[in-house]
Amino acid sequence: MLLIHATDAEAAFFSEHAGIGWNVVFLLLGMMVIVGVLKETGLFEYLAIWAAKKARGRPFRLMVLLVLITAVASALLDNVTTVLLIAPVTFLVCERLALPAAPFLIAEAMASNIGGAATLVGGPPNIIIASRGGLSFNDFLVHMAPLVVVLMIVFVGLCWFMFGRSFRYDPERAVQIMALDEREAIADRRLLWQSLAVLALVMAAFVLHPALHYEPSVVAILGAGILVAATKVTTEQAIAEVEWPTLVFFAGLFVMVGALVETGVIGQLSQVAVGATAGQLELTTMGLLWASAGLSAIVDNIPYVATMSPIVEQLVQANGGNDHAQVLWWALAFGADLGGNATAVGAAANVVVLGIAARNRTPISFWQFTKYGLIVTVVTVALAAPYL
Secondary structure (H helix, E strand, C coil): CCCCCCCCHHHHHHCCCCCCCHHHHHHHHHHHHHHHHHHCCCHHHHHHHHHHHHCCCCHHHHHHHHHHHHHHHHHHCCHHHHHHHHHHHHHHHHHHCCCCHHHHHHHHHHHHHHHHCCCCCCCHHHHHHHHHHCCCHHHHHHHCHHHHHHHHHHHHHHHHHHCHHHCCCCHHHHHHHHCCCHHHHCCCHHHHHHHHHHHHHHHHHHHCHHHHCCCHHHHHHHHHHHHHHHCCCCHHHHHHCCCHHHHHHHHHHHHHHHHHHHCCHHHHHHHHHHHHHCCCHHHHHHHHHHHHHHHHHHCCHHHHHHHHHHHHHHHHHHCCCCCCCCHHHHHHHHHHHHHCCCCCCCCHHHHHHHHHHHHCCCCCCHHHHHHHHHHHHHHHHHHHHHHC
């Protein structure tokens, strides 16, 4: 885009509407550092063994607990990071219980996408939408989280329909898992409590944004800095876990979409969209929800949301720009987040899970994932429609 002069350095690096969304980049950077430190404590290994023991080795109970842990963690951390942490320990537990890991991994990937929809920091699409739409952490909690709770209850039922009836309980293996001590998984107890305290402070600061007036990106960076300063973790260790290619990918994505804004392509598409819907807010909302779900299944939901968000911004303004018109942002968020479950390439978390499965010699094919993903997507998006 810079090479063909579709944009320039001024617009790419400094423009609020046509440049890199630095708030998004630094929010991700801060959360990556916090999660990287949390990873070293052994917390997720502890949770996996605890879940297996609570389920008393019964496969479907174990799946429900792991799915719920994944959904909650995805809302607090982000869905990609969560599956990176939970998938390896899922193999450990499934091996002990002689269970196929694939159904658990597929369910966890989908739960991470649904759970991540609940908060601003739950996934990259939400972060991009919040940045473009001027939406706060509390806006996502109020408008997205209530339905996500309902969707997770429905999803647990779908897990029983899709996977639960095929599991076999092995009493001897269950006895072995009950003999494990989850406390041995904690590598550094002091660091664990320090990390959880900082994470709690960061979440509280997100919620208290109206009073504190700190942007989420500033909160995340401050939290990461405090964690490194207050613990024995060195700067080198903290930044070793940062996914630099992901951050550069986002920067490049913003420049590419910004160039479409600069050249007027986005503006023309927005005018077409506004003309087609003619101020019919309900029709626009439903069209945006289902189109977002469908396109996010084909194209990864991150570049899709990055491209669509400036168009939705224009649609919101065309429909009055008031609180009622804000429903279009939630339609985009639900469509992209839930549509990401439809195929193996619909969301970054899905791709990560399939990669981990392949490395552990338990390959999950595109169609194996997609045949379940389509069911989950149609049901969850159908429930989001009347809610919107």
